[in-house]
Amino acid sequence: MTIEMPRMRQQFAAQAVIEELLRQQSRTPPRTGFGRFFGYSPLGADSLSWYQGAQGEIVVGAILDGMPPEWMVFHAVPIGTKGADIDHLIIGPGGVFTINTKHHRDKAVWVAGRTLMVSGQKQPHIRNSEFEAKRVTKMLAERMPQLAPAQPVLALVSPKSLSIKKPSETVKVLTAGSLRRWLLARPAVMSAAEALELAAIFDDPATWPPATLPPTENAQERFDALTREVRSARVRRTLWKLLGVVAVAALLVLVGPQLIAALMTYLSSPRG
Incomplete structure (x- = not known):
């Protein structure tokens, strides 16, 4: 054949x-x-x-x-x-x-x-x-x-x-x-x-x-699936970075005033 x-x-x-x-x-x-x-x-x-x-x-x-x-x-x-x-x-x-x-x-x-x-x-x-x-x-x-x-x-x-x-x-x-x-x-x-x-x-x-080399079976479909995984991973990394930024900003809002007050107290206190 x-x-x-x-x-x-x-x-x-x-x-x-x-x-x-x-x-x-x-x-x-x-x-x-x-x-x-x-x-x-x-x-x-x-x-x-x-x-x-x-x-x-x-x-x-x-x-x-x-x-x-x-x-x-x-x-x-x-x-x-x-x-x-x-x-x-x-x-x-x-x-x-x-x-x-x-x-x-x-x-x-x-x-x-x-x-x-x-x-x-x-x-x-x-x-x-x-x-x-x-x-x-x-x-x-x-x-x-x-x-x-x-x-x-x-x-x-x-x-x-x-x-x-x-x-x-x-x-x-x-x-x-x-x-x-x-x-x-x-x-x-x-x-x-x-x-x-x-x-x-x-x-x-x-x-x-x-x-x-012999052809790779279902190459296009496998590549498309890999591309979806790559994009999904990229989205997840971006979301984690955004969450990190939000967490740091929230921490500064909560703790920032106390740190500033403590720093001002330290700077204004007499030191000999």
Whole structure:
């Protein structure tokens, strides 16, 4: 019996990251009743970065899924032999774009040519984005050589700031909020027929390297359940902090006048 492989269009945003997150999380001990009561995060130390990365890819995935129908998007496209993937791959009138998503909430991002810094720390985001586009361009040269090379894009989610001293010559660096407008402003370089032909190639699992690990069952549902736990824990922590503030304020109201009176008595008493 032949088993039909899932089409690439069936991949959902952040799928590869979510599956790795769930593998990491499976090694995290469950919270105790005490931890649940006081809102300790259910995420393990090794899971947090994967969870944040998934949140960023979901944001960008939603933006791309809302593009006009002449644009076709693929998520979590496998490349290489070590489980690496392209976060998002989109085809449209403006060409082919590989989109590398990075979630740097409240971080300052600085770009000068091939150098990218996040809160003063150098990161390989531009180099990695170039690599992804080169892999797709190589495939294009073999299948549809008349098409222009794939263009790499680095989409930053929720940075505190983005300062571009000198634009990268190879990678478009922008915030996720600017991504849709930028894509729609690209000049047309691909016909509708070419886009459909290329989408069929991208949709075929045989076009891409096979997965290095078996798929995680019910990944979306398990991730949604984990997200609800994370949010519930955050609410509990916030409530406990508010209760702490109220308790301190009440204590000051009750005891404060007595402390002030005692201090005034002490200061006014003669000391020899």
